[in-house]
Amino acid sequence: MHDLLRSLESLKKVPEVRDTIARRQSEFKAMGGRDASDVFCELCFCILTANFNGERTLKMQDVIGKGFCTFDLQEMTLKLRELGYRFPNTRARYIHEAQQKRDALENARRTIRPEFELREWIVKNITGLGYKEASHFLRNIGYTDSAIIDFHIVDLLERQRYIERPKTLSKTRYLGIEGVLRAIGKRVGLNLSELDLYLWYMETGKILK
Secondary structure, three states: OHHHHHHHHHHHOOHHHHHHHHHHHHHHHHHHOOOHHHHHHHHHHHHHHOOOOHHHHHHHHHHHOOHHHHOOHHHHHHHHHHOOOOOHHHHHHHHHHHHOOHHHHHHHHHHOOOHHHHHHHHHHHOOOOOHHHHHHHHHHOOOOOOOOOOHHHHHHHHHOOOOOOOOOOOHHHHHHHHHHHHHHHHHHOOOHHHHHHHHHHHHHOOOOO
């Protein structure tokens, strides 16, 4: 367990990593202050990242742009298929359904506090976003207290003997692992958003959004 804490403390002292993560944090905060259409496009990016390569999804986001807001169901399906996306029909439908809730999403974002209650609203109201994807979305628009728990993070925590590998990530299990991550973050002076980027770098050597 202490190996992970020492590794994090050491990594925080590496200027290239520390500065890149600080820059990402600033970008996330700036995204949260942009107009509703930009925030919605970020939501759609997070819908697409589930069970798909993050770097490829970034390229698709660049190509589709504001099409996330304007494409109808058929246009979105065709575009995703054209770009080689793995689940064009299902995810196009999720995005189309989310388009109908853009105003409700923006209202929730402006009125619901604290962060965990906003995440609950997103999970219950936006088809295609579970706890991981909702946390990813919130992190990408500047929130800092939601953990993005994927197999990379689970593997790392299991190796370090913080958790036993779960068979499935139920809500209860997800929140339990999130609590473990929050405690780790407090030990090394990092919020969950920062901690996620450091852990992702430790596992992959990359710092993505």
